[in-house]
Amino acid sequence: MEEREGARMIDTWINNHRQMYDRATRHPFVLSVRDGTVDSSSFKRWLGQDYIFVRQFVPFLASVLLKACRESEDQSDVEVLLGGIASLHDELSWFKKEASKWDVMLNAITPQKANQDYCRFLESLMLPEVDYTVAITAFWAIESVYQKSFSSCLEASSNTPAELMETFQRWGNDGFGQYCCALCGIAERRLGTASEDVVTMAEGVFVRVLESEVRFWDMSYGE
Numbered sequence: 001m002e003e004r005e006g007a008r009m010i011d012t013w014i015n016n017h018r019q020m021y022d023r024a025t026r027h028p029f030v031l032s033v034r035d036g037t038v039d040s041s042s043f044k045r046w047l048g049q050d051y052i053f054v055r056q057f058v059p060f061l062a063s064v065l066l067k068a069c070r071e072s073e074d075q076s077d078v079e080v081l082l083g084g085i086a087s088l089h090d091e092l093s094w095f096k097k098e099a100s101k102w103d104v105m106l107n108a109i110t111p112q113k114a115n116q117d118y119c120r121f122l123e124s125l126m127l128p129e130v131d132y133t134v135a136i137t138a139f140w141a142i143e144s145v146y147q148k149s150f151s152s153c154l155e156a157s158s159n160t161p162a163e164l165m166e167t168f169q170r171w172g173n174d175g176f177g178q179y180c181c182a183l184c185g186i187a188e189r190r191l192g193t194a195s196e197d198v199v200t201m202a203e204g205v206f207v208r209v210l211e212s213e214v215r216f217w218d219m220s221y222g223e
């Protein structure tokens, strides 16, 4: 299939869904971290729920990797995704260490409704009939909301509490930014040659990720 000329489809989507994109990447929870007013109960609630989410994120990433192995025309996609698996391994250990520092009992946490819904959405994307282009777009969107949100907490003008810096450096650091750029590049490349149907589906999934992230942040306030 012919490549779409000068496609920066993802930038267009971000502009088309600007309000939802900003709600996901500039959520009051993240802004409260950034200005140093976040309360510890919100932070702990987020930490416990995110640990559960990340556990479910592992099989989702494995399904994207399998699709890349089978369907990608560029071998470097697999290498990028393998890097993601290595960093998720690291992330799970970090959650356990951080939870014990904050007295959060990870075994006792039950997933809240927004988390359950988000994990169910991930499961639906793991089905073999979901196109690799759609799956990699979802994967990029999920990672990039965290990258965009937390990198803002590291800017010189931010007032992020010192004891939370390590948390926000995980997703806000330059290396994670480059990883998200690589994922965006894969998604753009695939979208450039995808059918109209697949592009429409991928845009729908992008919006659903943004909505799910907003609901996920809302949970930190007990909503």
Ligand SMILES: Cc1ncc(CN)c(N)n1
Residues within 6 Å of the ligand: 050, 053, 054, 057, 142, 143, 146, 213, 216
């Ligand atoms: C809800 C959510 N979204 C994204 C990420 C980044 N992997 C995360 N840990 N949690």
